[in-house]
Amino acid sequence: MPQFEPANFVPQMVWLVVAFAILYFVIVQTTLPRLGRTIDAREKKVMGDLTSAERAKAEADHMQAEYEAGVATAQDKARARVAEARAAAAREIEANNAETNRMLHSKVETAEAALAERRAKAIGEIEAVAAEAAGDIVEKLTGSRPDPAETQAAARAALA
Amino acid sequence: MSANNPMEQFAIRTLHPLSVSGYDVSFTNSALWMLVALVVIAAFMVIGTMKPTLVPGRWQAALEYVYDFVVGVVDENVGSKGKAYVPLIFSVFVFVLVCNLLGLVPWVGSFTPTSHIAVTLALALIVFLIVVIVGLVNHGLHFFTFFWPKGMHPALALFIMPIEVVSFLVRPFTLAIRLFANMTAGHVLLKVFGTFVVALGSFGALPYVFGIVPLAVNVALSALELLIALIQAYVFALLASIYLNDAINLH
Numbered sequence: 001m002p003q004f005e006p007a008n009f010v011p012q013m014v015w016l017v018v019a020f021a022i023l024y025f026v027i028v029q030t031t032l033p034r035l036g037r038t039i040d041a042r043e044k045k046v047m048g049d050l051t052s053a054e055r056a057k058a059e060a061d062h063m064q065a066e067y068e069a070g071v072a073t074a075q076d077k078a079r080a081r082v083a084e085a086r087a088a089a090a091r092e093i094e095a096n097n098a099e100t101n102r103m104l105h106s107k108v109e110t111a112e113a114a115l116a117e118r119r120a121k122a123i124g125e126i127e128a129v130a131a132e133a134a135g136d137i138v139e140k141l142t143g144s145r146p147d148p149a150e151t152q153a154a155a156r157a158a159l160a
Numbered sequence: 161m162s163a164n165n166p167m168e169q170f171a172i173r174t175l176h177p178l179s180v181s182g183y184d185v186s187f188t189n190s191a192l193w194m195l196v197a198l199v200v201i202a203a204f205m206v207i208g209t210m211k212p213t214l215v216p217g218r219w220q221a222a223l224e225y226v227y228d229f230v231v232g233v234v235d236e237n238v239g240s241k242g243k244a245y246v247p248l249i250f251s252v253f254v255f256v257l258v259c260n261l262l263g264l265v266p267w268v269g270s271f272t273p274t275s276h277i278a279v280t281l282a283l284a285l286i287v288f289l290i291v292v293i294v295g296l297v298n299h300g301l302h303f304f305t306f307f308w309p310k311g312m313h314p315a316l317a318l319f320i321m322p323i324e325v326v327s328f329l330v331r332p333f334t335l336a337i338r339l340f341a342n343m344t345a346g347h348v349l350l351k352v353f354g355t356f357v358v359a360l361g362s363f364g365a366l367p368y369v370f371g372i373v374p375l376a377v378n379v380a381l382s383a384l385e386l387l388i389a390l391i392q393a394y395v396f397a398l399l400a401s402i403y404l405n406d407a408i409n410l411h
Contacts, residue, residue: 001170002171003278003344008190008276008278011184011186012282015187016194016282016283019255020251023254024248028250035209035227038213038214038220041214045214
């Protein structure tokens with residue numbers, strides 16, 4: 001077996017040391033750190049992108065929360081305003097109603113007053129006419145005209 | 161007959177004789193294929209990191225996939241303190257992986273450096289030495305408490321300690337032999353079935369017919385060897401990081 005030929009050992013071992021030294025100190029040392037730096041830079045970039053994405057997401061979440069809060073307050077405000085408007089309208093309607101009622105009431109009262117006055121007047125006229133007629137009747141029957149005050153009292157008593 | 165010898169593929173051929181202060185350090189086909197592996201790795205890594213972009217291209221994504229894999233192995237076995245050793249484990253992993261894979265290229269000139277115990281042992285010794293140095297630098301002489309089993313009766317611990325020492329010292333050898341044996345066995349198997357293809361395929365009465373069976377076996381074996389090439393590179397890197405963990409975190 002050539003592998004166990006003692007003469008083959010030294011040259012191969014020496015050349016392996018030479019080859020490995022070239023590999024480690026020249027080839028690997030000039031290329032591998034560049035690759036390592038690139039990989040590190042990539043990792044850093046990915047991490048940075050991730051954190052910035054996280055930050056953007058947090059910001060977006062914050063904005064959404066703000067937006068939702070804004071919508072909620074706007075809704076509350078609108079609701080309050082609607083309730084206020086409704087109350088105001090109700091108050092106005094009530095006031096209107098009261099005003100109208102009062103007007104109608106006063107009209108009714110005036111009408112009633114006028115009616116009472118007319119009635120009193122009519123009754124007074126009827127009284128006069130009745131007293132007159134009673135005086136005429138008594139004059140025709142007795143020939144003598146009674147005292148107008150008397151006939152008037154009698155008419156009032158009959159009408160009442 | 162020598163062409164049919166399944167060991168012939170592991171033969172070391174000197175391409176350029178070289179000698180430094182009396183030691184033979186000839187440039188061999190083994191060294192050549194280690195350099196080929198370096199060229200392949202360098203091409204892969206230089207193209208992959210030529211224009212690094214946050215959204216990776218195909219080459220960069222492929223390289224990042226391998227890198228992430230190694231980072232995962234180190235992270236899982238060593239933890240946060242292991243970050244500094246990722247380039248080391250990465251180098252070990254890609255070197256073993258590319259050497260294993262290049263040996264599977266179905267070409268008569270291809271050679272697998274990791275099928276030689278000298279290569280795997282040298283690599284394992286590098287890892288072992290680094291582990292010892294890291295342990296001594298991080299913990300000083302306290303590192304040797306690693307061999308003292310904690311919470312055990314002293315008499316029993318005294319008995320266990322030599323076993324711990326031996327199991328620690330034997331690590332580079334098991335690491336080396338595991339890889340070398342897997343690679344060698346796989347290539348021998350492929351070669352043996354390859355010779356069967358020729359031997360049975362040239363059977364006079366029915367040419368080619370009987371060669372199909374070993375050929376089919378070789379196809380399946382190639383897939384298996386591809387898997388083993390990957391797994392052995394992974395195991396080597398995994399054990400290296402487990403040993404590093406011992407040195408960094410002690411118990």
